[in-house]
Amino acid sequence: xxxxxxxxxxxxxxxxxxxxxxxxxxxxxxxxxxxxxxxxxxxxxxxxxxxxxxxxxxxxxxxxxxxxxxxxxxxxxxxxxxxxxxxxxxxxxxxxxxxxxxxxxxxxxxxxxxxxxxxxxxxxxxxxxxxxxxxxxxxxxxxxxxxxxxxxxxxxxxxxxxxxxxxxxxxxxxxxxxxxxxxxxxxxxxxxxxxxxxxxxxxxxxxxxxxxxxxxxxxxxxxxxxxxx
Numbered sequence: 001x002x003x004x005x006x007x008x009x010x011x012x013x014x015x016x017x018x019x020x021x022x023x024x025x026x027x028x029x030x031x032x033x034x035x036x037x038x039x040x041x042x043x044x045x046x047x048x049x050x051x052x053x054x055x056x057x058x059x060x061x062x063x064x065x066x067x068x069x070x071x072x073x074x075x076x077x078x079x080x081x082x083x084x085x086x087x088x089x090x091x092x093x094x095x096x097x098x099x100x101x102x103x104x105x106x107x108x109x110x111x112x113x114x115x116x117x118x119x120x121x122x123x124x125x126x127x128x129x130x131x132x133x134x135x136x137x138x139x140x141x142x143x144x145x146x147x148x149x150x151x152x153x154x155x156x157x158x159x160x161x162x163x164x165x166x167x168x169x170x171x172x173x174x175x176x177x178x179x180x181x182x183x184x185x186x187x188x189x190x191x192x193x194x195x196x197x198x199x200x201x202x203x204x205x206x207x208x209x210x211x212x213x214x215x216x217x218x219x220x221x222x223x224x225x226x227x228x229x
Contacts, residue, residue: 001096001139003046003087006069015048016084018098019069020137022182028076029149030180034062035076038149043075044180046100046135048084078178080133086217090210093202094141101214104132106164106171132174134160134211138181138203143189152181152193155200159207167215 003018021043022028028041035041047065055061062077082102090097138156156179161172181203193200 001089001091001098001137003089003098005085008065008068011050013050015050017045017047017065017069018084018087019071020044020098020139020182022139023184025185026182027185028180028182029153030076030078031153031178032076032078032180033178034059034066034078035074038146040074040185041076041180041182042073043071044137044182045069045071045075045077046084046087046098046137047077047079048100049079049081051081053079053081076180078135078180080135080176080178082133082135082218083221086214086221088210088214088217090206090213092206092209095199095202095206096139097203097206097210098137099207099210099214100133100135101211101218102132102134103164103169103171103174103215103218105174106132106169107173107175108170109172132176134173134177134214136160136177136179136207136211138179138207140181140183140193140199140203142183142199143185143187144181144183144193144199145189145191148190148193148199149181149183151197152200152203153179155193155195155203156181156207158195159204160211163208163211164215167212167219169215 006017029038082100195204
């Protein structure tokens with residue numbers, strides 16, 4: 001997995017985007033807004049957007065960015081306010097992972113009804129926000145059956161949460177996390193991707209490594225800038 005990095009200017013900010021160009025015959029399972037679900041994919045885009053992003057047409061925005069980079073055909077596009085320039089990569093047994101980790105709004109998945117929206121957390125004295133999204137892309141080198149693709153999402157999510165807890169964040173993630181898992185279609189499909197299966201264990205270790213490194217990096221950056229209000 002060799003992400004290509006591109007830069008663009010938007011709202012006075014210099015923002016990074018990474019693009020993974022996938023080999024023919026690849027399919028993906030994703031929770032991304034653009035290209036989400038299960039289907040063929042020729043590329044994966046992870047675009048940084050300004051903090052406090054408020055556009056009401058994110059699908060159109062992502063499609064515009066993809067077109068500007070010459071990406072056509074089916075693909076997956078995600079966005080985050082986290083620094084895409086600080087994308088973390090990890091690998092385990094040919095499973096490869098890219099992750100961007102922003103933790104301004106660490107969140108437990110199950111919260112009491114009526115809990116205040118953490119996205120309304122206060123901004124800094126200078127008016128800026130710390131970003132809060134974790135985007136994960138996993139490339140598996142073998143075909144996965146539909147059920148195994150779903151299982152791989154569970155495995156990756158569990159590994160993400162384990163890493164966050166180990167990094168000192170009492171949360172399961174953030175409310176806007178996204179994931180994409182890609183796999184080839186040629187060959188006999190693996191039926192399992194749970195954490196104790198051959199490929200699931202590799203997915204878990206690679207995701208854990210990437211997210212733990214990204215969370216620790218986020219903490220270091222946050223500490224260097226001073227605490228939030």
